[in-house]
Amino acid sequence: MEGTYTMSLNQLKKEMNIKIIGNFTPEQAKRFMDDYNKNVNSINAADFNLVLDCLELAIVTPELVPALEDCYKLYKSSNFNKVIFEISNKPIVKMQLNRIAKKVGLDNAEIVIR
Numbered sequence: 001m002e003g004t005y006t007m008s009l010n011q012l013k014k015e016m017n018i019k020i021i022g023n024f025t026p027e028q029a030k031r032f033m034d035d036y037n038k039n040v041n042s043i044n045a046a047d048f049n050l051v052l053d054c055l056e057l058a059i060v061t062p063e064l065v066p067a068l069e070d071c072y073k074l075y076k077s078s079n080f081n082k083v084i085f086e087i088s089n090k091p092i093v094k095m096q097l098n099r100i101a102k103k104v105g106l107d108n109a110e111i112v113i114r
Contacts, residue, residue, distance in 0.1 A: 003028055007035050009043060016043070016080070019053035029067070033074070040078050050080040054087045055114060060096045072104045083109045 003022035010017060016039055024032060060068055075083050083106060085097050094111055101109040 005032055005035075007032075007039055009039055009048075014048045014081075015051050016040070016045075016048050017051045017053070021056050023064070036074070045078045045080045048080055049082040049084055050075055050078070051084045051086065054085050054093070054097070057087065057090075057093055059090075059092050065100070069100055069104055072100050072106050072109075075109075076104060076106045080108065085109065085111045086114050087111060089113050 003020065003024040005021070005024075005028075006017075006019045008017050009015075018036075083101075087093055087097070094113070097109075097111055100106075
């Protein structure tokens, strides 16, 4: 399944919302990063929460871990107030997301089960 994403800013709630579905091609990953940087550069990220809708996220394969670590590093460097991962009740996904957050030092990450 080819991946897709939506990205939006909610100025009222002080949230940057991202929903990711499926796996990205390299071209899609570049577009995602460009859109991400454009949105982040238009706000003071320290005043915002980054909310990532990961409800449709599957178990992360070993090949995708480095790319996910790079995304976490980007989220960390953006200095959001909080980085919130919304997931369904998938213990393995929760464990993977926690492990990567700890590895890259994303200390302001929260995982919320919906």
